[in-house]
Amino acid sequence: MAIAKTELVNISSDLHNLDSVLERFVDLKCFHPVLSSQIVDCVHGLTSFTSDNPCNVILNELIEIEKEFEFAIPLVEVTTIDYSLDKMNDYVSTTHQKLKSLVNQKKDTLELIRKYEDALIQVKNIESLDISLDDVFSCDYVYARVGRLPTDSVEKLRFYRSRPFIFKSFSVDKDYSWCMYFTTNEYEREVDNIFSSLFFERIHIPDFVHGTPVDAKLTLAKEIEVASSQLDKIQVSINDALEDSDHDLSVIMAELLFLNKIYEAKKYVVGLGDKFTINGFIEPKDEMVIKDKFKDLEDIEIQIRPADSDKRLKTPTKLKNRWFSRPFEMFVEMYGLPSYGDIDPTPFVAITYSLLFGIMFADLGQGILLSLIGLILFKWKKLKLGEIAIRIGLSSAFFGLLFGSFFGNEEILTPFYTKILGLAGKPIEVMNSDFTMTLIIIAVLLGSLLIVMSISINIYINFKKRRIPEMFFSHNGVSGLLFYLFVFGGLVLKLKFGVNIFSWLTISLFVGIPLLLIFFKEPLERKIHGGRLFPSGFGGFFVEGFFELFEVLLSYITNTMSFMRVGGFVIAHAGMMLVVYSLMQMGSSVISTSIIFVVGNLFVMALESMIVGIQVLRLEFFEMFSRFYEGDGIPFKILQ
Secondary structure, three states, X not given: OOEOOOEEEEEEEEHHHHHHHHHHHOOOOOOEEOOOHHHHOOOOOOEEOOOXXXXXXXXXXXXXXXXXXXXXXXOOOOOOOOOOHHHHHHHHHHHHHHHHHHHHHHHHHHHHHHHHHHHHHHHHHOOOOOOOHHHHHOOOOEEEEEEEEEHHHXXXXXXXXXXXXXXXXXXXXXXXEEEEEEEEHHHHHHHHHHHHXXXXXXXXXXXXXXXXXXXXXXXXHHHHHHHXXXXXXXXXXXXXXXXXXXXXXXXXXXXXXXXXXXXXXXHHEEEEOOEEEEEEEEOHHHHHHHHHHXXXXXXXXXEXXXXXXXXXXXXXXXXOOOOOOHHHHHHHHHHOOOOOOOOOOHXXXXXXXXXXXXXXXXXXXXXXXXXXXXXXXXXXXXXXXXXXXXXXXXXXXXXXXXXOOEOOEOOOOHHHHHHHXXXXXXXXXXXXXXXXXXXHHHHHHHHHHHHHHHHHHHHHHHHHOOOHHHHHHOOOOHHHXXXXXXXXXXXXXXXXXXXXXXXXXXXXXXXXXXXXXHHOHHHHHHHHOOOOOOOOOHHHHHHHHHHHHHHHHHHHHHHHHOOHHHHHHHHHHHHHHHHHHHHHHOOOOHHHHHHHHHHHHHHHHHHHHHHHHHHHHHHHHHHHHHXXXXXXXXXXXXXX
16 A cells, blocks of 8 residues: 655765755755664764754744744845854844843833823812912821722722721722822821722822922823823834844844754764764655755765665655545544555545445535535645545535435435436435334444455555464454354354354354464464463463453454444434424424524534544544554654
């Protein structure tokens, strides 16, 4: 099946060429590098070039500048290395501090304007008083405070009516009461404590404000104007600073990102004396790309060997499927990638998933609509799930045509069968109670066929890997296949055709011997490899093996019966749509009936497509994948 062929590449040169090689290496888009630790740990004398990346500190500060000042540093392309990290760090730090200083000035000015505006509000509240503010706040025996009190705290003041203070509210908005209170110097601390407990926020009238409230209002308005003008100048300075440093920061960012790639790439470099090597995997079609990338460098050697030539390295897996099965790689990767040299189950998943989903969600209209939704999601959002929806939607439409269901209507396609195809009626009448048992039996037969195919695939994989004991003695091997085919096939022949193949001889050959081989699989495997049959004693093995065999027999039954849900969902879909049409008959007008039809279909589609999708995936993973698939491969990943 579809696993791309790969080759092992060794790039070697002298240490003085390291930077030049890495400059080209980080641009490769077809190379799966191998971490140096995988090789260094296995061979004495080899060294790794992994070290702390000095670019990260400066890059993090650049990111802070972007976040703090909402400024996107534009990127420019850098293809050569001409840098000094110290100079970069000094420039970025100086620029950052300069911007911080300006921003702090801006914050201080904004805070000053806010205080002036709050004071102006209070002054406006008492502007009808024809008295100097100096006289109000400099009394010898009366103590005054102005500020704002949360509106929900005003009501709580009634609990302190006996205390020696006078409270005056000037105006109220949705959050605060703008107010003033008076008390005597003797009770100053007590009254302040009361209002503090009620979250009173004091507003200070600036010291430069003198005269009557009218005079104070004019003074504060002028100061606010001056501060606003200063704020504008500070913002201009910030914009100028960002604009002046824009180009330099862009170049530094680009160079750092390029350098960062080189420093990160050093974790793939293996050193030996004054030489270094980079190991990795490529596809055969990319051989010339690798050679052309380094052809202008002297003293460099590129060796290309078979992928499995170095047993220390695990070959990565790159799935390579055709247009129909490619989207279903997502489901395979959820379970785990196949190892290099195994088979890719993606085509098997694509066919079986589409088949089972189509049967369980059989509706011509809803299937076509599901495909259209999938097409929109794929074209608009580039979702792989959208590609899958296209395929399973078409499968649903096909089986919907076979079952005669169009948006849940079980009769609308009947003229197509009778008048165009010349049939007596629908090929399959899902709602016919006489067909229910037949449908369930067909679903079980289909499931048993898929189980047999899964066991056969496992036999082939073990044959390919030369794992003979697993191939013959496993419950998913030849022994298990003979047992399952004999028992299941014998039951079908006896119940359907009245043919009895069960006898003492056949049961001994196709039940007894396979079960004994399955039971003694581990001892036989140890014996084949030169070990002892029962290293821990026969008694412990017998108890453990008995329960394992019982679990195996139970799994054959449960896995087969699990496919009954395929037939069950066919009936469930028809039943749910019958409910929708029953609700439509209760509609009082064409509009209400149409709304019920549309909403009902969309609801059933959303619910069933989700449930059926999960159930089919469950069948794939538990009833089929678990029999032949290990999924312990590593993905083919290029440098980012």
